[in-house]
Structures are given as structure tokens and as C-alpha cells.
Amino acid sequence: MRLLLVEDDNHVAAALSAVLKRHGFDVTHARSGEEALQALVPEGPGFGVVLLDLGLPDQDGYEVCGKIRKRTATPVIMVTARADVRSRIHGLNLGADDYVVKPYDTGELLARIHAVSRRTVPGEVAAAGENELLLGPVHIELPTRRVTVDGTVVQLTRKEFDLLALLAQRPGVVFRREQIISEVWRTSWEGTGRTLEVHVASLRAKLRMPALIETVRGVGYRLVAPA
Numbered sequence: 001m002r003l004l005l006v007e008d009d010n011h012v013a014a015a016l017s018a019v020l021k022r023h024g025f026d027v028t029h030a031r032s033g034e035e036a037l038q039a040l041v042p043e044g045p046g047f048g049v050v051l052l053d054l055g056l057p058d059q060d061g062y063e064v065c066g067k068i069r070k071r072t073a074t075p076v077i078m079v080t081a082r083a084d085v086r087s088r089i090h091g092l093n094l095g096a097d098d099y100v101v102k103p104y105d106t107g108e109l110l111a112r113i114h115a116v117s118r119r120t121v122p123g124e125v126a127a128a129g130e131n132e133l134l135l136g137p138v139h140i141e142l143p144t145r146r147v148t149v150d151g152t153v154v155q156l157t158r159k160e161f162d163l164l165a166l167l168a169q170r171p172g173v174v175f176r177r178e179q180i181i182s183e184v185w186r187t188s189w190e191g192t193g194r195t196l197e198v199h200v201a202s203l204r205a206k207l208r209m210p211a212l213i214e215t216v217r218g219v220g221y222r223l224v225a226p227a
Contacts, residue, residue, distance in 0.1 A: 001024070001025055001026065001048035001049065001117060002025075002026045002028065002046065002047045002048055003020060003025045003026065003027050003028070003047060003048060003049050003050075003051065003113070004027075004028050004030060004036060004039055004040070004047045004049070004050045004051070004074075005017060005020070005027055005028065005029050005030065005051045006030045006032075006033070006035075006036040006050065006051065006052045006053055006056070006061075006064070007029065007030075007031070007051070007053045007079075008031050008032060008053065008055065008056055008057050009053075010031070013029050013031075016051075017029060019106055020110075023110060025113075028047070031057075032056055032057055032058045032059070033056045033058050033059035033060075033061070033063070033064035033067075034058055034059070036050070036052070036064060036068070037064070037067055037068070037071075040068060040071060040072050040074065041071075046074075047074050048074070048075070048117050049074065049075050049076075049077060049113050049116060049117055050068060050074055050075065050076045050077070051077050051079055051113075052064060052065055052068070052076055052077065052078050052079065052096070053078075053079050053080060054078060054079075054080040054082065054091075055080070055081075061078065061080065062090060062091060062094055065078065065091065065094045065095060065096055066094045066095065068095070069094065069095030075097040075098075075116040075117060075172075076095065076096045076097055076098075077096065077097060077098045077099070077100060077109075077112060077113065077116060078091045078096045078098070078099045078100065079100050079102065079104070079109075080099075080100075080101065080102060081101065081102045082101070083101045085218045085219075088218070088219065089176065089218075089219055092174045092176070092216075092219060093176065097116045097172060097173070097174075098112050098115070098116050100112060116172065131143045133165075133168050133169065135168055135171065135212075135223070135225050135226060136225065136226025137149050137150045137226065138168075138207065138209070138212070138226070139151075140164065140165060140168055142165060145158075145161050147161065147164065147207075149207055149208065149209070154206050154207060155206070156203070156206060157202075159184060159185070159199055160199055160202055160203055160206070162183075162184045163180065163184050163196075163199050163200070163203065164203055164207075164223075166180065166183055166184060167213060167221065167222065167223035168223055170223075171222075171223045171224070171225040172222060172223070172224070172225065173222055174216050174219055174220055174221070174222045175220045175221055175222065176219060176220040177196055177219075177220045177221075178220075179220070180196060180220060180221065181195075181196060200213055200215075200221060209226070211224060212224060212226070
């Protein structure tokens, strides 16, 4: 897998690149936001994952993440010392696929790289038609609001279907609780109590796939496409 490492500290980049190369990654090192954006031009080589440090010399890392997301769907993992929840939420809202806090365990970082790359492998989620989605054994028909698992119809309530359809249209992407409540219930988060959690639990039970919807602690939920 080709990997773009965006890190201004040459010593850190060299050590991390050595580890990544030992695990089979083809690493390209960008020392600034501008170098990273130049490497991600459409006619460029293409990357499986971008590791983005937020402390860059020329541009704010969050700003770079937003620019990357506008030009490519390549998964972005933010790597930073900013551990507060607000920073993590901000990064995910800008389009980051994951967020790793320094100091980190190398094994964990490698696992996260493989996880985000699996979410974007072509064929994991395929369009069965203009208004249909396939997620492994799960078949979602948007116009008829019909859901089947391995060919068996699953009866969902209106809100359960709306929640599943929202997550399924962007598998692997983290949706904030507030965003889900706004789009599915057309209201604000305040006063909804445990409504969202109850619907997520109900979906997991009805689909008999508890791992399909992953809880991202302190942020929200994402759909993990079955292999």
C-alpha cells in the first residue's frame, strides 16, 4: 500500500517511515501541507492512506485535512498530541477517518491504518442499482424502504430505516450524535434523551449484526461494512 506521511519533523518521519516500510508500506514523506496537497493531485500516484500530523509549519493541519477531503476520498488519519475530545470531534467533522493521539503504540497505529484501508476497499459496499445499497448480506432498497439480510426481510420502523440508510450511504465515516439527530429526527440533540442509543441497539438486534454499527466513544457512530 502506498502511504503519504505528512510530518514536518524529519527525525520522527524517518523513524516512523522505517517501521512502516518494514510492514510493507511504500511511504512518501511530505514535510508541509503544501507538499502533501501537491502529492495528492489527481494525476499523482494515488495513496491508500494519509497520515497527517496537525503541527505543520505552513498551514494548520485541520485546514490541510479539509483541503485533502475536497480533492480525494483517500482515508486520512490525524496524528497529533491534541488529546481533548473537542479536537477529535473537529478533526472528524472535517473529514478525517480516524484520530491517533501521541504518544501512540506502533501496533495500534498499524491496526488503525489497516482498518481504515479495509473500509474503502472497492466492493465492500456496492451499489446494486441507482437506489439500492449492498453491504455484504444487507440489501437496502431506498425507494421501497425495504431491508433484507441474506434474502430475509427485516421489519424496521421508519426511524430505524432512516438511521440505517444515513449510515450506509457513507460506510466507515463517523457521524456525530448531533448530526444524526438533526438529519433523522429533524430536531436538536437536547431533549432527545436516549432515543438514538435505543434505535441503534434495536437495529443491531433486528439485523442480528451487532458489529455493523460501531460506537465511536464521545463522538457518535459509524457503519462498518461486512467483509
